[in-house]
Amino acid sequence: MTIFRTFHRVNGPSRPALIILAVLSLGLPGTAIANTAATQIQSPDGAAIEQRNRAIVNAAFEKWRGGTYVFGELLAPDVVWTIHGSGPVAGTYRNQKDFIEQASRPLTSRLLTPIAPEVHNIFADGDTIIIRFDGTATTTSGALYRNQFVWIFKMKDGLVVNAEAFLDLVAYQQVVDNNAPRSQ
Structure with missing residues (x-):
């Protein structure tokens, strides 16, 4: 006192x-x-969930690096995905379809090759997974697309239910603005 x-x-x-x-x-x-x-947090059940979630995300990124589309099986149908920053793509998407159509496809349709992720770190804390990675691809004009990412996933039952993405939105937008979409 x-x-x-x-x-x-x-x-x-x-x-x-x-x-x-x-x-x-x-x-x-x-x-x-x-x-x-x-x-x-350190209970055996919590540690098992943490290890399982990290293994799921790590395996998904390995498959993605090999050229396999993984987001259909990794994201919950009602995932809430927020892209932080400013620019046309920044915002919150309320389901997998909305995210893919409005945020992913405008970029990926302008790439000749899939983005190849190079994972630097995957951190796990309970049901939260943080991935820091670089991504590279070739655009439809033949230019190199490079970006750095930090994604924060909240997982439930092995699926991403909430995601936050940090990336260079200027690099993203330059690809969208300066490259024609692939013919479908």
């Missing part, structure tokens, strides 16, 4: 500071909460 009185006298009342000091003065009950949360 001496800490609280000294802080209050020097700095005046501050609600966040008062809450922190109240927790500290009561014997650190927050520590018990943090330890309980850490124990739950």
Whole structure:
């Protein structure tokens, strides 16, 4: 309580500071909460889910690197996919079809080769998977398309139910604006 009185006298009342000091003065009950949360994260079931999700994403990226389209089996039909940034493709797509038609196809239809991902890291934390990778392809005009990506997946029952994508949207848009779509 001496800490609280000294802080209050020097700095005046501050609600966040008062809450922190109240927790500290009561014997650190927050520590018990943090330890309980850490124990739950490291539980065998949680670790198994984490390993399974990482293995699913890793296998999908390996298949994708080999030229196989993997998104139909990796994404839940009602996936919510957000592309962060600014530009015509940035925004939130509310299902797999919407994402493919409005965000993926405008780019991939202007590529002669599939994007070849080069994975740098796959991080797993429970049902969240973070993938950092580079992607390269050849455009319909013969130019090289290169981009860097960070995707954050939230998974449920082995499928991506929520995704956030960070990439160079200028590079994306240049391909869309400067290359004719392949004839179907």
